[in-house]
Amino acid sequence: MVRPRFANLAPEQQQAILRAALDEFATHGFHDASLNRVIEAAGISKGSMYYYFEGKEDLYTYVARIEVERLLAEVGPFSVPSQGDADAFWSTLADYYLRLMTALTASPQLAALIRGWAAASKTPALQEAQQQLEQGMWPWLVQTLAAGQRVGAVRSDLPAALLIAVVVGMGQAMDTWLVTRAPDIDDLPRLIGALVEMIRGAVRP
């Protein structure tokens, strides 16, 4: 966990560290990023870095969390549609997905960070961080799944964990495909529509 002292640091220093770390992690991923380079770029000493962060993993998860929160705040809240039919459920989801992806294509650095996260999170060194993130997202996922089942949009004959795992896997595959192809903004809605259609077909009752 990031040490609370970090909040007391002068904001410009905080920004310098965060910017340096984001740069490094976005371009190199977790493993190939060098903490020494971050320290140098941020213009601080090793002692200071370890005074504010527990280590490389801590810095990485902190930066990732901050950036994701920024993205989510920018995209706006998502409310699970508790009523309506299956079509309404899926169009709500597609709408949110579209908003997310448009925001993401606008900030390629964050996209790279997230892609790197998806690649590195399964590695032993980051399992704790991965679990932590999953715990944070889990209620949202379960809730959305339950809502989908309630309106008859999602099958109920398989374990929820399996359904979620598969859908998340599909989402990751789609994201990397989208982000590496970098399609036109105008094409995005059509593409996203097709992608949500695929998810819908996969989990249809």
Next chain:
Amino acid sequence: MVRPRFANLAPEQQQAILRAALDEFATHGFHDASLNRVIEAAGISKGSMYYYFEGKEDLYTYVARIEVERLLAEVGPFSVPSQGDADAFWSTLADYYLRLMTALTASPQLAALIRGWAAASKTPALQEAQQQLEQGMWPWLVQTLAAGQRVGAVRSDLPAALLIAVVVGMGQAMDTWLVTRAPDIDDLPRLIGALVEMIRGAVRP
């Protein structure tokens, strides 16, 4: 590329190196594996290791390739069904998938290696290896996809690369779910059937 001299090495030495490497990579993944530990466990010197392999990545991809080839040989060949209807296409696929997974659950070390591969392959250090592997699998994937489209089992209105990416993503998610849950052998057919059904629903025309 593994140096050709390796083939001339005494078989027991080859085995010692391969076994040590498989052990290390399966338990630690690529990044957290230590080449020094492999060298020690294999009972050779650093110079010899680098005499036979170009480096860590080379050893890793070699071990992975050997083990995957062993698995595929054990599972037997897969022939794309060129005729028949969609049901036949999917049942052939489900059958092959089932054979693969039963073989995989029988050798957890190999399963761990493959899981580690999926996690580490997107990392910058392994992109070449990843591309190499993909190039090897690509014709097979494209062929199978085309066969599916020919019998009307797979939609044709989306880029082949996107369809393949999504299906591979689903497969990875399912594999890790299956392998971490380690379900009964008896339950496997039912589960695999459901999983293939999900894939079918996702890519249905």
Next chain:
DNA sequence: CTGGTGGTTCGACCAGTAGTCTAGACGATG
């Protein structure tokens, strides 16, 4: 038997890594 020669092995060494630790600078407070 001598002296190469080429394939093979060894381990010291290099530049880099993440992380630890101690000495001290700075400022507030008694």
Next chain:
DNA sequence: CATCGTCTAGACTACTGGTCGAACCACCAG
């Protein structure tokens, strides 16, 4: 002025993957 907590600097440790030159050894020609 003295002391105490906050903070910084950077030397240091134990490790990493990778390089390199020396030595070893079976072979063969003279």
